[in-house]
Amino acid sequence: MLETIIEAFSKAIGLILSGDPEILSIAFRSICISGFATLLSCIWGLPIAIIIGLSSFRGKRLVRSFFNAMLGIPTVALGLILYLLLSKSGPLGIFRLLYTPLGISIGQALLITPILVSFAGSALESTDVDIRDLAKTLGASNIQTNFKIIDEAIWGITLSIIASFNRAFAELGIAMMIGGNIRYATRVLTTSIALETARGEIAFSIALGLILMAVVFSITFLINFLRRG
């Protein structure tokens, strides 16, 4: 059994090094789809995180709890709900998002928004209360003070964004149900791994898995490098 694993691993490395165009396009597609999903979730999630982190309002605890609860939603459950909504016979069918990359992006964006909001919100909330006082006593207006707090929390916020991307990049349920794993169109790394494993193409699956992890690690290293710089 060990020989077969080792053999498969070496085949996998060979596949990656040979630069098989289909593998590269699948990897590229995965990055684009999840990258776009992260962008979308930042657009609607960061403002929410900022409001939660910086202000207090009635029902804030409720909103917080809601997002914390959504953190645990299983991707297949979300995938199923979206599938029924986006199907041509469903309420959002007119947008024709089913089996398209944009559909997957939107689904993933919904999946990762709770992560972004919860973690970024926490990063902002846990910024020292004294920073607010300090900014104010140095003469900053409310807006300037809020910006300064965001500034102080920027690494926490960046890490939330990275965590969100990684979650989207490595998830399977939504890409499978909304995307349909259509070759050359919506096939991404995770769905390919599932398909190739089911087909018994272990070397191929391992190659894809290695690429998946390589991307995740590279992004994390890149961000840490930026921080130290």
Next chain:
Amino acid sequence: MVNSLQIIGIEKIYDGIKVLESISLDIVTGIVISLVGVNGSGKTTLLRIISGLEIPTKGSILSKNSKLRAQDLRQISTMVFQKSVMFNENVYDNIAFGLKIRGFTKEEIDEKVSKALDLVQLNGFENRKAKKLSGGEQQRVALARAFVIEPEILLLDEPTANLDPSNAIVIERVIKDLGERNSCIIILATHNLHQARRLSNEIVHMHSGRILEIADPEQFFKHPSTTITKKFINGDLQF
């Protein structure tokens, strides 16, 4: 431009407890005032109210008969906290913050920061990460950050508490220098009676939220008027 400050009838209630009661003071520019008293006497609260970070339950602060609201106070005053708070940046950016939001140009900021660092004897520290400095160095940065914006009221909450003597000396020297320039009002809260005597023109003794005594240093130590003040000077009161 403030050349005098009238604090009238300030009262502050927190959670049903009266932390400050009928605080009234007249202050003139160029003066250095020390607030002395045991822990919990209300020094910090009073400083926060004067700095505009808190709003009094009763009473007001006036200058030349016009009332100063909290936001006005925040603009003209600045406070150095007891425990130094540093932005997550280098020393230069920390000190420059107040200048940046006031719209100074880069050259002006460069010059002012450089001078300020010189005064607190932290030359060459511009690019060091502020949070990585020692407690004493951080407090000096905080002080530089405060006076570089040339506030009309400079408030200091136990600035040398917990500092080793070498740092304390530098800070005291800066305060004395600023005081001698006569350009602003300096209000300083301290435990340290000797420091109060060294630095201030006037000492205010606070106890349980009230002002017990106001006098110049010599008068204060030689002829304290109340029993509590006497006890305090003798070190008989509990800290």
Next chain:
Amino acid sequence: MNLKLSKKDKSKIGTKTKVIALAILVLIIIGSSAYILSNQRSEQKQHLIVTTTTSLYETGLLDILKIEFEGQYPSINVSFISQGTGLAIQTAMRGDADMILVHDPARELEFLEEGYGVNRKIIAYNFFVIAGPSEDPANIRGLSPTDAFIKIKESGENTSALWVSRGDDSGTHAKEKRIWNFAGLDVANLRTQDWYIEAGSGMTATLKLADDKGAYTLVDLGSYLNNYATGNIKLEIIVEAGKDTLNVYSVMANNPQKSELIGSNFDASMKFINFLVSDEVQEILAEFGKDKFGKPLFNPYVKLLKSGSDQEMVQWIQELAYFDGTECPTQYRYEEGDLYKFIITVTKNRIIEMPEVLRYSYNFWRLHQFFRNFQCLKQL
């Protein structure tokens, strides 16, 4: 003095790298957005979505067909979604696919009768076989499929054999259930027993499970050959193809007259159906798999009809998969063009299919014959 300078310099370099790295990030963001948005259904290209069975999908035949079809029709982009037959039909019913390519006659008939499908055509056929461990613990070698099933159940009950079912509502699963029924057994009952294992997966995964457990399973010949040749499984064919294990693949287009299916791409669907029945593609079907396995994985049905070479096979297929004596009763045809002309059907021994006119005449003639006989009898 020196210390001061070098510290300042260090930070300048740091900023430069930061800026570059930030620029890379921004590029990635812009790039991905551009990719996503450009990839969205451009209106120049037509899209055809075909849902199909996993057994067909996993052989790789569809990849070849896609290339051929898009070569002939460059403005159409065809996508295959592999789901079990049950789900494939449901997806088409929801309008999320334009046509289906499946292998379950009973459900295909429902699809037609409920008004969702039109223009059914049988494209190809092959056989299911029973694969199992070479030792054949249930001793079913040489038996007919139905008898084999009975023996497997008996062996299962005395724990000498195991059975793995697709268990996923696919065409293969439907076939399996049909055979259990022929054998007089109740599938609902069987499912509760320990020797009956439900994989709930596609064909390859099911085979691998059976291989792992040394169990028997029903598998279409194409998938079997594919998995055996790639070394995925060591199972052997224990019970060969027979009439009971005939596996027939047909296509149907969504019925554009049905209100919820109005958005379906009927035009492209018909093009694809005509493509599949064309001589060139039937040849491709006939050849597919020969180089890899020595024998083809599929047998083209339209070609078989035209050549008239194996009448018994045609008869079997028609018994299994024809409705009212035809692939597609006339009420379920719509703008079919030449799809049903000049091909052959069966009446007893002779295989004839005629254009509508001739059919009516034939029926009329038979009716006429009938009444004539009746008159004779009356006279008697």
